[in-house]
Amino acid sequence: MECIFCRIIAGEVPADIVYQDSELLAFRDIHPQAPTHILIMPKGHIASLTELTRKEQALMGRLILLAKELAEKEGVAAKGYRLSVSCGADGGQLVPHVHFHLLGGRKLDDQLG
Numbered sequence: 001m002e003c004i005f006c007r008i009i010a011g012e013v014p015a016d017i018v019y020q021d022s023e024l025l026a027f028r029d030i031h032p033q034a035p036t037h038i039l040i041m042p043k044g045h046i047a048s049l050t051e052l053t054r055k056e057q058a059l060m061g062r063l064i065l066l067a068k069e070l071a072e073k074e075g076v077a078a079k080g081y082r083l084s085v086s087c088g089a090d091g092g093q094l095v096p097h098v099h100f101h102l103l104g105g106r107k108l109d110d111q112l113g
């Protein structure tokens with residue numbers, strides 16, 4: 001298995017897991033860009049946003065609601081946070097397994113890029 005996130009999902013590589021169920025996994029980013037920096041992803045391997053289909057519609061909805069709940073748990077919801085996804089080379093996606101970044105706990109830059 002080459003995908004680092006699939007290896008984390010399989011339990012082969014350690015991670016600081018903050019949530020998991022049968023379909024979703026969330027763990028802390030190894031190089032945090034903010035006091036709260038959590039990666040949230042489907043457990044099934046989907047390379048990027050461009051690979052998503054209607055089949056994943058409900059799953060991705062659940063993922064966004066999970067992000068909202070984790071932001072509350074982390075105590076960043078009141079002051080605000082960012083949920084972002086990189087897609088493909090120009091989008092700066094490094095790991096080809098679709099994931100959302102939940103960033104909070106500091107004032108984030110105005111620029112997205």
Ligand code: AMP
Pocket residue numbers: 004013015028029030031032039085086092093094095096
């Ligand atoms: P991107 O694909 O650009 O959205 O970014 C991938 C993110 O995954 C980066 O923020 C990395 O710091 C993070 N990352 C890569 N490997 C690991 C790992 N083994 N555990 C936790 N986070 C990781």
Ligand code: ZN
Pocket residue numbers: 003004005006007044045046096097
């Ligand atoms: Zn994967």
